Amino acid sequence: MAKFYVTTPIYYVNDEPHLGHAYTTVLADVLARYHRHMGEEVIFLTGTDEHGQKVQQAADARGMDPQAHCDELSERFAAVWERLGISHDFYIRTTMKEHGNVVRRILSELWDRGEIYADDYEGWYDVSEERFFTEKELVDGKSPAGNEVVFLREKSYFFRMGKYQQQLIDHIEANPDFIVPKKRANEVLGFLKQKLGDLCISRPKARLSWGIPLPFDEDYVCYVWFDALLNYYSGLGFGFDDDRSDFWPADLHLIGKDILTTHAVYWPTMLMGAAMPLPKTILAHGWWMFGEQKMSKSKGNVVKPLDTMDLYGRDILRYFLMREMTPGSDSNFSQDLIVERNNSELSNDLGNGLNRVTKLVEKHFESALPGPGEEGDPEKDLKAAATLAADGVDREVRNYHPNGAIREAMELSRAVNRYLEVRAPWKAIKEDRDAAGGTLYHAAEALRIVGVLLHAVMPDKCGELLSRLGRPSEPADFASSARWGILQAGSPIHSGDPLFPRFELEKE
Ligand code: MSP
Numbered sequence: 001m002a003k004f005y006v007t008t009p010i011y012y013v014n015d016e017p018h019l020g021h022a023y024t025t026v027l028a029d030v031l032a033r034y035h036r037h038m039g040e041e042v043i044f045l046t047g048t049d050e051h052g053q054k055v056q057q058a059a060d061a062r063g064m065d066p067q068a069h070c071d072e073l074s075e076r077f078a079a080v081w082e083r084l085g086i087s088h089d090f091y092i093r094t095t096m097k098e099h100g101n102v103v104r105r106i107l108s109e110l111w112d113r114g115e116i117y118a119d120d121y122e123g124w125y126d127v128s129e130e131r132f133f134t135e136k137e138l139v140d141g142k143s144p145a146g147n148e149v150v151f152l153r154e155k156s157y158f159f160r161m162g163k164y165q166q167q168l169i170d171h172i173e174a175n176p177d178f179i180v181p182k183k184r185a186n187e188v189l190g191f192l193k194q195k196l197g198d199l200c201i202s203r204p205k206a207r208l209s210w211g212i213p214l215p216f217d218e219d220y221v222c223y224v225w226f227d228a229l230l231n232y233y234s235g236l237g238f239g240f241d242d243d244r245s246d247f248w249p250a251d252l253h254l255i256g257k258d259i260l261t262t263h264a265v266y267w268p269t270m271l272m273g274a275a276m277p278l279p280k281t282i283l284a285h286g287w288w289m290f291g292e293q294k295m296s297k298s299k300g301n302v303v304k305p306l307d308t309m310d311l312y313g314r315d316i317l318r319y320f321l322m323r324e325m326t327p328g329s330d331s332n333f334s335q336d337l338i339v340e341r342n343n344s345e346l347s348n349d350l351g352n353g354l355n356r357v358t359k360l361v362e363k364h365f366e367s368a369l370p371g372p373g374e375e376g377d378p379e380k381d382l383k384a385a386a387t388l389a390a391d392g393v394d395r396e397v398r399n400y401h402p403n404g405a406i407r408e409a410m411e412l413s414r415a416v417n418r419y420l421e422v423r424a425p426w427k428a429i430k431e432d433r434d435a436a437g438g439t440l441y442h443a444a445e446a447l448r449i450v451g452v453l454l455h456a457v458m459p460d461k462c463g464e465l466l467s468r469l470g471r472p473s474e475p476a477d478f479a480s481s482a483r484w485g486i487l488q489a490g491s492p493i494h495s496g497d498p499l500f501p502r503f504e505l506e507k508e
Helices: 019-037 053-061 066-083 097-112 162-174 182-191 224-229 231-238 257-273 305-312 314-324 335-365 377-398 402-423 425-431 433-454 459-468
Strands: 003-007 041-049 090-093 116-126 131-133 149-159 202-204 217-222 252-256 281-285 288-290
Touching (some): 003 019, 019 041, 019 066, 019 281, 019 288, 019 314, 019 377, 019 402, 041 066, 041 231, 053 066, 066 090, 097 224, 149 202, 162 182, 162 257, 217 224, 257 281, 305 314, 305 335, 314 459, 335 425, 335 433, 335 459, 377 402, 377 433, 402 425, 425 433, 433 459
Parallel strands (some): 003 041, 003 252, 041 090
Antiparallel strands (some): 116 149
C-alpha cells in the first residue's frame, strides 16, 4: 500500500490558536483525508513547539511554571483542532520525554562524528526571534524584523551547516518538487548565493533554561529550531503502537512562507549531517490577510477560527479556507467572502441540486430511488462529467491543490443543475414517469459522487448529503466510491432542511 506522510508546523505555545494556524492544519487535514480516500496508508502529524525563549517569557509573564503553561496552551490548540474536525494521527509535543531522547541521540551522533563543534560567538541577538545577526544585517540598529537586539559574546556550539551548501543547491536544482511553489525554491536559491555559515545550536542555560540539555554539555540547551524540526522524525518513532520510522522521509511538510529558511535550509542540512533522507516536498503557502495586512497578534486583527465556526459551522470555514487560497499565494479573509462563497456555490449549486432531487423522489416515488432507465445524450454527458471530475480531483490532490479539487467537484455539481434544467423532471413527471425517474437517478448518482469528492473538505456536510441519498456517511475509497453506478434502484432517499442555508451579512 502506498504511504503518505504529511506534517504541519508545530505551533508555538506563546500564542492563541488563530486563523493562520487553522489554515495550515485544515490544509494538512484535507490532504490527509484525500490520500486516505485514495487508498493510501496515511500518517498526519501536528502538535506544539514548547521550548525556547518565547515560551519561557510567555510563562514568566503569566507567573506560571513553563510546563504548566505549555500543558494549558497545547491543550487549547488541540481543542481547536477537535472542533475543526482535524484527523491527525498523532499530536506531538516537544516537551514529551521521548522527543527529547531522540533530539539528544541525534545531537550525540552529530557530536561524535564532528558535525558539531564549540567556538566563541559574538553578535547581535534578537530575543524575540532567538537569532543572532551580524552588524551588517542590522537595519537602523534593529534586527531585520524590526526587533530590539542585544550584543552577546559567549561560547557556543555550532552545527557545520555551511559545508552542505553546495549539496543543498544541487538537491534543490535537481528536484523541482522539493520546494514548491517554484518562486519559493528560487527565493531559497537566492539566499544560498551568499556563503552559508554554520548554525549556532546552543543557548547557555544561565540565559535560557527551558530547553533540551545538550548531551555533551549540560550547561547548554538546544536551540529551539533544532529541537522543533526533529519532531517530524521523532514522532514516527514513538507516537504509534509500532515504530513507524519507515514513513520517513515525509512526503509533505506544509509551512507558511514565514518559516521557509528554517525548513528549506536548516532542516535539510541537518538531515544531511545525520545522513538521513530529505523530505520529498516542502510546500510554503502564503498568508491570510485582512485588507492589506498580515494577520498578527501584535496588530490585534487576529480572527479566532472559533468565532467563524460558531457563525457558519466548521465545514463552511473549511470549504472557504480551501476554496479561497491557492497554496503559494496570499489571500484575503473576510466575512463577506465566506458568505458569498456559501450562498453562490454551496447553497445555490450543490444544496439546491440535492434539494430538488430528494424532494421529487420523496413526493413522486415514495422516497425510493427509481432505476436509471434509458440513456440519452444528456445522461452520457453527465456521466462523462462525473468521470472528468473524479480524475480532476485525483490530479489536483496529487499536486497539493485542494482549491483545484474543489473546482473540479463543483463543476460536476453545476453540471447536475444544468442537466436537471434540460430534463426538467418536475414537468416530465406528468407525462412520462419512467423518464423522470431515470433523470432523478442520474442526478442523484452524480450528486453522490460530488459528495464523495468533497468529503475530505466538508466531512459533516458531505456525510449528511450521502446519507440523504441512502449511502453511509463515510465513503469507501475512491476506487469503489467515486465511479458511476453505485446507487441502486430502491435506495432510500430523504430530504431535510437545506444542507447549506444561505447567510445574510448584517450591514453596519
Ligand atoms: N514553532 C514554529 C514552527 C516550528 S515547525 C518545526 C512556528 N510556530 S508558529 O506558531 O509561529 O506558527 C507558524 C505557522 O502558522 C506558519 O508557518 C503558518 O503555517 C501559520 N500561520 C501563522 N500566521 C499565518 C497567517 N497570517 N496566514 C497563514 N498562515 C500563517 O513558527
